[in-house]
Amino acid sequence: MKLHEYQAKALLTRYGVPVPRGRVATTAEDAAAVASELGGPVVVKAQAHTGGRGKGGGVKLASSPAEARQAAADIIGMQLVTHQTGPQGLPVHSVLVEEQIEIARELYLSVIIDNSAGMPVVIASAAGGMDIEEVAATTPERIFQQRVDPTVGFQGYQARALAFATGLDGDLLRPATALMSALVRAFEENDSSLAEINPLVVTTDGRVLAADAKFSIDDNADYRQRPHFDARDRSQEDAREVEANDAGIENYVKLDGNIGCLVNGAGLAMATMDAIMFEGGSPANFLDIGTQNNPDAVVAALRIIGADPNVRAVLVNIFGGLARTDVIAEGVVIAKREGYIPQPTVVRLAGTNVEAGMKVLDDSGIDLLRADGFAEAARMAVQAAG
Amino acid sequence: MGVLLNENTRLLIQGMGAAGAREARNSLDYGTKVVAGVTPGRGGQEIEGVPVFNTVRQAVDATGANASLIFVPAAGAADAILEASDSGIPVAICITEGIPVKDMVAVKRYLRGSTTRLIGPNCPGVINPMALARAGIMPVDVYMPGSVGVISRSGTLVYEAVDQLTRLGIGQSGSVGVGGDPIIGTSQREALELFENDPDTAAVVLIGEIGGTAEQEAAEYITQMKKPVAAFIAGATAPPGRRMGHAGAIIAGKAGTAEAKKLALLQAGAAIAQSPSQIGATMQTLLKERGLL
Numbered sequence: 195m196k197l198h199e200y201q202a203k204a205l206l207t208r209y210g211v212p213v214p215r216g217r218v219a220t221t222a223e224d225a226a227a228v229a230s231e232l233g234g235p236v237v238v239k240a241q242a243h244t245g246g247r248g249k250g251g252g253v254k255l256a257s258s259p260a261e262a263r264q265a266a267a268d269i270i271g272m273q274l275v276t277h278q279t280g281p282q283g284l285p286v287h288s289v290l291v292e293e294q295i296e297i298a299r300e301l302y303l304s305v306i307i308d309n310s311a312g313m314p315v316v317i318a319s320a321a322g323g324m325d326i327e328e329v330a331a332t333t334p335e336r337i338f339q340q341r342v343d344p345t346v347g348f349q350g351y352q353a354r355a356l357a358f359a360t361g362l363d364g365d366l367l368r369p370a371t372a373l374m375s376a377l378v379r380a381f382e383e384n385d386s387s388l389a390e391i392n393p394l395v396v397t398t399d400g401r402v403l404a405a406d407a408k409f410s411i412d413d414n415a416d417y418r419q420r421p422h423f424d425a426r427d428r429s430q431e432d433a434r435e436v437e438a439n440d441a442g443i444e445n446y447v448k449l450d451g452n453i454g455c456l457v458n459g460a461g462l463a464m465a466t467m468d469a470i471m472f473e474g475g476s477p478a479n480f481l482d483i484g485t486q487n488n489p490d491a492v493v494a495a496l497r498i499i500g501a502d503p504n505v506r507a508v509l510v511n512i513f514g515g516l517a518r519t520d521v522i523a524e525g526v527v528i529a530k531r532e533g534y535i536p537q538p539t540v541v542r543l544a545g546t547n548v549e550a551g552m553k554v555l556d557d558s559g560i561d562l563l564r565a566d567g568f569a570e571a572a573r574m575a576v577q578a579a580g
Numbered sequence: 581m582g583v584l585l586n587e588n589t590r591l592l593i594q595g596m597g598a599a600g601a602r603e604a605r606n607s608l609d610y611g612t613k614v615v616a617g618v619t620p621g622r623g624g625q626e627i628e629g630v631p632v633f634n635t636v637r638q639a640v641d642a643t644g645a646n647a648s649l650i651f652v653p654a655a656g657a658a659d660a661i662l663e664a665s666d667s668g669i670p671v672a673i674c675i676t677e678g679i680p681v682k683d684m685v686a687v688k689r690y691l692r693g694s695t696t697r698l699i700g701p702n703c704p705g706v707i708n709p710m711a712l713a714r715a716g717i718m719p720v721d722v723y724m725p726g727s728v729g730v731i732s733r734s735g736t737l738v739y740e741a742v743d744q745l746t747r748l749g750i751g752q753s754g755s756v757g758v759g760g761d762p763i764i765g766t767s768q769r770e771a772l773e774l775f776e777n778d779p780d781t782a783a784v785v786l787i788g789e790i791g792g793t794a795e796q797e798a799a800e801y802i803t804q805m806k807k808p809v810a811a812f813i814a815g816a817t818a819p820p821g822r823r824m825g826h827a828g829a830i831i832a833g834k835a836g837t838a839e840a841k842k843l844a845l846l847q848a849g850a851a852i853a854q855s856p857s858q859i860g861a862t863m864q865t866l867l868k869e870r871g872l873l
Contacts, residue, residue: 278821307681309762309792309828312688327833344689385682414827415680417655445825449817460760460825461734461789464814465856468838471817472855480818482825484677513739515704516599516717545719545739568740569857 195411195426198241200290202389202407209380211373211391213404216292225266228291229259235294238265242284243430245408246276252286255294262291285429295403300393301360302326303374305342305381314342316378318356322393348378362402369402384422385415413444434498438481441494445484451476452506452579454499454537456492458483458517466511469568475576478505485516492525493534500535507538507578511571514545521547523554530560538563538578542571582754583729583774583781584671584699584706585647585713592616592639592669594660595651596627599675603649603717604628610720611712615643636667649705649715650674657701658683661765665696673715674701674765681827684763691765698765702826703757704735710753710780718742718755726751727872728863729775731768732787733760733794733826737814737856741785744860750867753781760789760826768798776805782872783808785863786850788841790815791829795841799848808870810863811845812853813838 197205200218207213215232218241219225229236240252247253252274254265266289273283300322308315318338321329330337338359340352353371357363362370373394381389388410395405416423428436438446445460449467453475457463460482467477479502483495499508512522523543529535542565543551555562563578565571591607593600596617604614605628614630616639623634633639636648648669652660657676664672679701691698699706705716709723717735722743728750732738738755745752756771758764768786775781786802786809788795795813802809816838818824820831831837842852853862867873 307685307762309794310767310797312763313685331834344685382682385680387681412681412827413823414654414678415682418680447819447822447824449819457736459734459736460829461732461787461814462736462740462856464789464818464824464829465734465737465740465812467817468814469856472857477817480822480824513719513736513743515719515735515739544743545722567857568744569855572857 195413195423196243196430197409197411197422198243198427199239199407200241201425202409203404205380205384205409206377206404206407209376211376211380211404212401213407214292214295216290218288218290219266220270220288222263222267222270225289225291226259226263229256229262232291232293236262237292237294238262238269239290239292240269240272240274240286241288241290242274242286244274244276244278244284246278247274250274250276266291287429295395295405296398297395298398299396302392303377303394304388304390304392305378305386306388308341311341313344314378314381316340316342316348316352316356316374318360320360326392342378348375365400366396366402373402385412385419386410387412434502438495438498441498442491443481443483443495445480445482446498447480449477449479451478452504453575454478454502454505454508455511456481456483456495456499456508457511458485458513458522462511462513466509466572469572470509470576473572473576475572475579478502483517483522487518487521489521489525489528492522493529496525496529497534500529500537505537506580507540507575508535509571509575510539510541511568512543512545514547518547519543519545519551520554523551527554527558527560540565540571540575540578542566542568581778581780582708582710583756583778585708585711585715587711587713589613589647589711589713590615590643590645591715592618592636592643592645592648593651594618594636594648594664596622596632597651600651601627604630606720607714610714612714616645636663636669640667640669645669647671647715648673650676652676654678658687661687661698662690665691665694669696671697671699673699673703673705675703675705675717677702679761681762684761688763688765699756700759700765702761703759704738706754706756708754709751716757722746724751726753727780727782728752729778729781729784730755731771731775731784732757733789733828734787734814737787740856741787741859745863748860748864750860750864750873753778760828762792762828768794769801772798772801772805776807781807783810783863783867785859786811787859788813789826789829790818790824790831790838791836793835796835796844799844799850802845802848802850808866809850810853810859810866811850812856812859813841814856
């Protein structure tokens with residue numbers, strides 16, 4: 195799950211990472227109040243889970259509390275559209291009002307997990323405020339990395355190496371290395387999967403500050419990172435995905451196509467989408483039902499799929515391992531009987547208890563399109579969707 | 581022979597709850613020697629006719645267990661892997677899904693100096709149909725003894741690929757589910773090495789997916805392999821930035837796309853299945869080309 199910028203900055207502040215002075219506001223009045231507390235010119239930033247907020251009109255400068263009020267009034271309530279959000283955009287319910295800072299230099303700093311090394315890696319670059327992937331692709335020599343060995347943690351020499359490599363020397367060395375160490379600590383203690391400061395700025399008066407901050411928390415660590423998950427802003431997520439999560443279905447991703455998919459296993463679910471595309475169709479969602487051996491979860495999932503107005507056909511593709519095909523079949527039958535999936539429904543069952551699964555479908559007398567193999571199932575679904 | 585499991589495998593199951601007990605039964609029925617279970621506090625009991633111990637050390641001492649299959653829930657799974665390793669288990673296979681990445685960072689680092697090979701987590705396990713040795717959750721009916729090794733990040737896609745092979749009359753020397761998490765014990769590259777060095781394996785199916793760079797690392801190794809490789813990458817239609825079920829299946833950069841991975845594997849000399857329904861057929865063509873079928 196992602197934190198908002200203001201949440202990430204509050205977290206960083208607790209670890210001693212300097213950030214611009216400021217506060218979150220949920221109304222224009224409140225924004226004006228923050229601006230007058232701060233005194234001087236401010237920046238008003240939309241709080242939404244996307245990059246490229248400035249280009250989308252979600253970041254405005256204000257030189258007075260009155261201007262801050264107007265900026266906040268423009269931003270709060272908008273649907274912020276950026277290159278990352280898709281055409282529908284994301285709702286904005288709050289703004290971060292911060293002092294404007296005099297920037298001398300912009301750098302990049304982040305901590306992510308290096309899957310191959312099996313440990314976190316700290317990435318720094320003097321090319322800040324840019325798309326770091328672009329920097330890595332075009333000028334890889336401007337990217338510097340240090341791995342964080344879990345047995346000893348992030349060391350001082352590593353922070354110094356990154357600081358010197360990015361020109362954070364002289365009087366900047368101490369604050370820069372302290373900031374890096376603090377960022378790594380925040381990453382580790384919060385089960386983070388991404389902690390990014392872009393840009394990390396050096397101000398004209400010689401301070402090092404996190405001008406922007408992005409933080410993601412490992413979804414698997416929800417049981418021990420309760421405060422973060424309790425503060426999760428579900429308005430930034432697709433409403434159908436939230437509904438699916440609330441029904442106990444973790445792995446549902448809404449897509450733009452017209453064939454609803456219910457599959458067991460993430461790999462097979464992705465491959466089912468691929469097969470649909472290969473046959474000339476387009477999937478309406480990714481859904482891994484997992485190993486739930488309970489028809490209720492299947493019914494809940496099919497209800498969400500069936501309610502998607504784009505869906506013209508439903509494809510159930512199950513290869514039972516831990517998941518039992520007969521239980522899935524029961525769920526399909528119930529969902530059909532209840533009218534949750536009025537669309538033509540293709541069912542392909544294989545694996546554990548497949549005979550029992552087939553029997554459940556046979557005995558139901560319900561009109562289903564039955565497929566034997568993978569390709570056949572995808573083809574039938576594409577045809578049924580028209 | 582075969583990889584990781586063989587006729588001498590004596591399987592221990594950590595976490596004899598409902599899933600552990602059920603898979604103990606399925607593996608016993610298949611013909612695997614399931615010699616012990618471990619559930620702290622239930623030592624002295626028998627489940628599915630298998631003696632249960634309080635600790636892995638006790639189970640190893642009493643039964644000579646030399647492989648462990650782990651079903652312990654996510655919050656305790658890292659602890660279970662470390663217990664297996666500390667008790668000298670050479671092969672630990674972790675089925676558990678949802679282990680926090682931070683826990684796996686510690687486990688991975690700890691295992692670096694140990695003699696334990698970890699498979700998974702978040703994987704379907706390992707099977708050797710030649711030796712009737714099964715340490716996992718896979719349906720056994722789809723398997724047929726033979727000489728093709730199968731490696732996959734996904735569980736259900738292993739079953740799918742194996743089913744396609746068997747329907748074409750192509751048997752398997754084994755399958756290894758390496759797991760869908762960002763940090764796993766054995767990489768696709770290492771699994772390829774195991775099959776390359778296995779005299780019973782003639783060719784390998786590699787099933788990757790979006791996210792990370794493990795397929796590119798596997799491709800580097802494929803250039804050195806003598807045995808032919810057929811590959812499929814799942815997730816060509818997945819949108820970037822979204823986690824597709826598996827914690828590791830998220831496109832964070834260009835290298836993480838299905839396109840980039842397919843290209844790397846193709847350049848390394850692997851045959852690429854463009855659709856998931858063509859995995860078996862792609863291997864069949866490859867075997868014919870090489871005069872292996």
